[in-house]
Amino acid sequence: MRKASSWLVAGALALAACGGSADKQISVASRDSSGVTILDHPAGSLAEVARYGIGTPIHSLGGAGADSLHNPMTMRSAVFTGHGHFVVLDGASNRFVLFDSNGTVLGTYGRRGPGLDSLRSPSQPRFGSDGAIWFMDLPGRLVRVTADLRPMSMHQLGPKEPVAATAVLPAGNGVVAVANEFTQPKTADTLIHRNRQYLLQLRPDGVDTLTSWPGGEWYIESSSLGGEKMVTTQPVRFGRSTVVRPWGSQLIVATGDTWSFEVHDSTGKLKEIVMLHEPRRAVTVPLKDSIKARDLRQIASMQGADEQMKAQVRASLDQERFADSVAPFEDAIEARDGSLWMAETTLPTDSLRRYSVFDKDGHLTRRVQLPARNRVLAADSDLVLVRRVDAGNVSYFDLARITRLK
Numbered sequence: 001m002r003k004a005s006s007w008l009v010a011g012a013l014a015l016a017a018c019g020g021s022a023d024k025q026i027s028v029a030s031r032d033s034s035g036v037t038i039l040d041h042p043a044g045s046l047a048e049v050a051r052y053g054i055g056t057p058i059h060s061l062g063g064a065g066a067d068s069l070h071n072p073m074t075m076r077s078a079v080f081t082g083h084g085h086f087v088v089l090d091g092a093s094n095r096f097v098l099f100d101s102n103g104t105v106l107g108t109y110g111r112r113g114p115g116l117d118s119l120r121s122p123s124q125p126r127f128g129s130d131g132a133i134w135f136m137d138l139p140g141r142l143v144r145v146t147a148d149l150r151p152m153s154m155h156q157l158g159p160k161e162p163v164a165a166t167a168v169l170p171a172g173n174g175v176v177a178v179a180n181e182f183t184q185p186k187t188a189d190t191l192i193h194r195n196r197q198y199l200l201q202l203r204p205d206g207v208d209t210l211t212s213w214p215g216g217e218w219y220i221e222s223s224s225l226g227g228e229k230m231v232t233t234q235p236v237r238f239g240r241s242t243v244v245r246p247w248g249s250q251l252i253v254a255t256g257d258t259w260s261f262e263v264h265d266s267t268g269k270l271k272e273i274v275m276l277h278e279p280r281r282a283v284t285v286p287l288k289d290s291i292k293a294r295d296l297r298q299i300a301s302m303q304g305a306d307e308q309m310k311a312q313v314r315a316s317l318d319q320e321r322f323a324d325s326v327a328p329f330e331d332a333i334e335a336r337d338g339s340l341w342m343a344e345t346t347l348p349t350d351s352l353r354r355y356s357v358f359d360k361d362g363h364l365t366r367r368v369q370l371p372a373r374n375r376v377l378a379a380d381s382d383l384v385l386v387r388r389v390d391a392g393n394v395s396y397f398d399l400a401r402i403t404r405l406k
Contacts, residue, residue: 023050028363036270039362043277051405052368054386057398059103064394069097069105072387072395077124079133080336080380081147084399087125087133088377088385094119096133098149101399109149117151119143123167126246127336136167140202142175157202165200168246169266174203176210176251176266178244185220185231193218193233197242199251199268211268214255216241219321238283238345239323245332247340248360254342256327261342263362274362280325281347288322290349336380339365346372368402 026045031038062072074092081087084101095110110119122143123136132152134144140158145151157163157174165177182195195215201208217239223230240256247263250271254261259280263272299313331343333355340358350372357366370376370386377397378385386398 023365024048026364037272039272039274041274041276041364046276046278046364049364050366052366052402053405054368054370054374054384054398055401055403057400059101059399060388061099061103061397061399062395068093069108070103070397072397075377075387075397078377078385079125079127080378080383080385081127081133082336082380084383085147086378086385086399087127087149088397089122089125089135094122096122096125096135096145096149103397103399107149109145109151126167126334128170129249134170136165136175136177139163142167142170142202155204157204158207163200163202163207165202167202168199168244168251169249171201171266172203174201176200177202180215182215182218184233187222187231191220192236192239193220194240197244199244199264211264213242213244213253214240217256217323234319234321237320237322238326238347240327241330243329243332245334247332247334248338252332252340252342254329254332256329259328261329261332272362274358276328276356276364278328280328281345282325283322287347287349291347292317294348333376333379336378339379339381341368341376341379343376366402369405 026048027042029040029042031040061070074090075088076091078086078088085106086099088097088099090097094112095108097105098107100106110117110122112118120138125133125135127133131147132144133147133149134142137143140156140163142155142157144153155173163177163179165179167175167177169176177200179198179200180195181198185193194217196212197215198212199210201210217236218233219236221232221234223232242256243254245252249266251264251266252261253264259276259278261274262270263274264270295317296314299310302310326345326347328345329342330345333341333343335341338360342356342358344354344356346353352369353372353374355368355376356364357368359365368376373389375387376384377387382401384400384402386400388396388398390396
């Protein structure tokens, strides 16, 4: 612990030395509309936002010879618990692994198979305001463990039949969760169809629907088979989709329509809209061609696939439909310090991945970039946990700090 504290202090001093503590406050216009606060970031101010990259790793885990406890390939999500410690969800084993700031395993919880700690499909962990880690597990179980992964409680929620929903916020003795529902169109009256996402309140004795939003975007086609008309759907590439994530005691909702996101309370009531005046990225013919060429190269290098299978995959590319423009956001991370990291959509041809970071008041304070093959899994102020993939497709976990770019 003494060693961990020393590098935390050193990192803070280095950050101050490079100007990380003096990010310029950009102008944000605030107004009220029917009880909803609108925070508007003018286009001219966005160029003034501080830009950051990822510094040299403090510690790296994983690599070609990593054992199951240190294999980033199977790790789905993570959360910081304080003092540089972090918990990672191992999707292959259905277990949570606690690491200290030096990369040492301090404990585990969960596993496949029988036992009191058996887990079927655990959701992303969340570090609560009470210092506990909580998550959902099928069928409808709310599980709480301590910060060092000791079991605290487990409650069965909802009806006897499991509810296919992703937990977002704790609410009393239950949770607020999001469920995706897709209804197959019966006619091809329109070219584009969006499914619905529903905000549910799961209680021990049932389920209530609170509100809903548009979900993913699908392209509708009509065809005929044996003289019978059929309607089929396929996802629109780079099409709009909805991101719903926790942010403190509230929810952020980004529907992909504009460079904005909404802030709702735990009942689904709209409280705030945060807007950025950014141009949407057009999906041009050259962009489509470059992505298709990339896909064809990947198909050609597919291992274990015969030529017939490769031909079928190539044919499916000809049927693929693209959106006219790219949805701005693809995910979001709630940092332990209360900031919100909105993951901007990364295309297969992009060399960089970028995150827009907002403070607790909804003001854009930073933009953080890293190589497109890498991804931020958890953040806490200037400390990040990054899943990095090197040129040889070997994966690592890097514990690092963000550094100010000139």
